[in-house]
Amino acid sequence: xxxxxxxxxxxxxxxxxxxxxxxxxxxxxxxxxxxxxxxxxxxxxxxxxxxxxxxxxxxxxxxxxxxxxxxxxxxxxxxxxxxxxxxxxxxxxxxxxxxxxxxxxxxxxxxxxxxxxxxxxxxxxxxxxxxxxxxxxxxxxxxxxxxxxxxxxxxxxxxxxxxxxxxxxxxxxxxxxxxxxxxxxxxxxxxxxxxxxxxxxxxxxxxxxxxxxxxxxxxxxxxxxxxxxxxxx
Amino acid sequence: xxxxxxxxxxxxxxxxxxxxxxxxxxxxxxxxxxxxxxxxxxxxxxxxxxxxxxxxxxxxxxxxxxxxxxxxxxxxxxxxxxxxxxxxxxxxxxxxxxxxxxxxxxxxxxxxxxxxxxxxxxxxxxxxxxxxxxxxxxxxxxxxxxxxxxxxxxxxxxxxxxxxxxxxxxxxxxxxxxxxxxxxxxxxxxxxxxxxxxxxxxxxxxxxxxxxxxxxxxxxxxxxxxxxxxxxx
Numbered sequence: 001x002x003x004x005x006x007x008x009x010x011x012x013x014x015x016x017x018x019x020x021x022x023x024x025x026x027x028x029x030x031x032x033x034x035x036x037x038x039x040x041x042x043x044x045x046x047x048x049x050x051x052x053x054x055x056x057x058x059x060x061x062x063x064x065x066x067x068x069x070x071x072x073x074x075x076x077x078x079x080x081x082x083x084x085x086x087x088x089x090x091x092x093x094x095x096x097x098x099x100x101x102x103x104x105x106x107x108x109x110x111x112x113x114x115x116x117x118x119x120x121x122x123x124x125x126x127x128x129x130x131x132x133x134x135x136x137x138x139x140x141x142x143x144x145x146x147x148x149x150x151x152x153x154x155x156x157x158x159x160x161x162x163x164x165x166x167x168x169x170x171x172x173x174x175x176x177x178x179x180x181x182x183x184x185x186x187x188x189x190x191x192x193x194x195x196x197x198x199x200x201x202x203x204x205x206x207x208x209x210x211x212x213x214x215x216x217x218x219x220x221x222x223x224x225x226x227x228x229x230x231x232x233x
Numbered sequence: 234x235x236x237x238x239x240x241x242x243x244x245x246x247x248x249x250x251x252x253x254x255x256x257x258x259x260x261x262x263x264x265x266x267x268x269x270x271x272x273x274x275x276x277x278x279x280x281x282x283x284x285x286x287x288x289x290x291x292x293x294x295x296x297x298x299x300x301x302x303x304x305x306x307x308x309x310x311x312x313x314x315x316x317x318x319x320x321x322x323x324x325x326x327x328x329x330x331x332x333x334x335x336x337x338x339x340x341x342x343x344x345x346x347x348x349x350x351x352x353x354x355x356x357x358x359x360x361x362x363x364x365x366x367x368x369x370x371x372x373x374x375x376x377x378x379x380x381x382x383x384x385x386x387x388x389x390x391x392x393x394x395x396x397x398x399x400x401x402x403x404x405x406x407x408x409x410x411x412x413x414x415x416x417x418x419x420x421x422x423x424x425x426x427x428x429x430x431x432x433x434x435x436x437x438x439x440x441x442x443x444x445x446x447x448x449x450x451x452x453x454x455x456x457x458x459x460x461x462x463x464x465x466x
Binding site: 009011012014015016017018019020021023024069073076100101102103104105108109111112115120122123124125126127130131133134135137138139140141142143144145146147148149150151153154162165232233 | 242244245247248249250251252253254256257302306309333334335336337341342344345348353355356357358359360363364366367368370371372373374375376377378379380381382383384386387395398465466
């Protein structure tokens with residue numbers, strides 16, 4: 001009997017925003033896997049830390065941050081091989097994922113490599129999008145409104161077109177793209193409705209009108225713009 | 234001291250996909266509020282049922298389903314007044330919300346009425362979008378991909394334009410709009426990539442290629458289309 005792979009969403013950062021299912025799987029795990037970026041601390045592991053059983057085996061995927069994709073993909077090859085060895089030995093493996101595994105999550109690269117050979121269960125998690133909205137007190141979408149989710153690194157012309165054509169908007173991965181995003185949003189006349197959220201639900205969370213956002217934004221930051229023309233909201 | 238209002242996301246339906254925070258708040262609640270649609274059973278209450286303390290006071294908002302908005306808004310006025318009375322009496326109120334409170338949730342109408350007078354905490358939940366993706370085994374978005382979320386009741390011309398311009402897509406509230414959506418998606422040549430998901434994470438869940446979806450779809454159904462051109466996925 002081979003083991004089962006779980007891709008477990010941990011939510012946006014506050015440990016009690018993981019699901020009951022995620023907590024139960026982590027507490028019962030004998031093998032845990034998680035990514036680290038370029039040798040740094042694992043954010044995913046830090047969310048789950050209090051629940052990881054003493055003595056659990058830990059498979060660390062150290063993913064290099066390069067513009068070229070091949071080095072990161074080699075790290076996923078290597079990690080998938082180590083996870084496969086545990087699964088082949090009959091052990092279940094719980095892979096820790098920030099947010100939701102299928103929403104900008106690196107677990108997708110493990111899923112692509114392992115889902116045909118092994119049983120995989122993906123446990124969805126609270127995404128940063130609704131966590132930021134909750135913390136900022138901004139209802140996102142009602143009734144027949146549309147929601148557009150855009151990554152901040154997109155080119156300026158594309159961002160301009162997409163933001164202009166959207167209703168409610170969440171712009172992720174703001175980081176060093178903040179000045180460009182602020183320019184685009186300002187030119188479109190949306191600055192009054194734009195809110196900047198950094199590290200939502202964590203102790204060092206920041207929520208500010210975009211116009212007052214700091215110059216240096218971390219990777220885990222977001223801009224929310226809501227339609228806001230429903231007279232009942 | 235007035236009480237605090239909690240808008241608690243319960244996730245997509247499986248009770249263990251609510252967050253640890255949601256479960257703790259429900260287990261400790263003395264007053265619970267939730268909506269029902271036109272006198273039907275409350276889906277939100279059914280998700281939380283096993284955790285609601287015996288003897289908790291229950292405030293039921295019976296929301297009529299009419300095309301006109303005024304009758305539903307009168308029900309929110311009435312519900313908000315009853316919740317306000319409990320808060321004024323110093324009791325905390327836990328309002329149960331399917332999915333996430335700020336993502337197409339009726340809690341937004343209570344938030345609009347009560348957030349200026351009372352302390353409100355919104356607890357985000359797992360949305361149906363990532364729950365459907367998890368169950369269907371469909372990674373949603375990676376890297377710099379965009380995600381568009383559209384409600385199925387939008388007019389056909391707008392759906393056609395929005396779907397054509399999107400990368401990954403989640404179309405919610407499919408229900409009786411299924412034939413129209415199937416036509417649009419077929420004409421755009423996207424049928425092979427479109428998956429139909431009904432009641433994700435519940436025992437009567439259905440997952441099918443859109444081409445094989447049933448004629449009669451329930452309100453809680455979704456169509457997912459993913460970009461799917463990343464060679465590493």
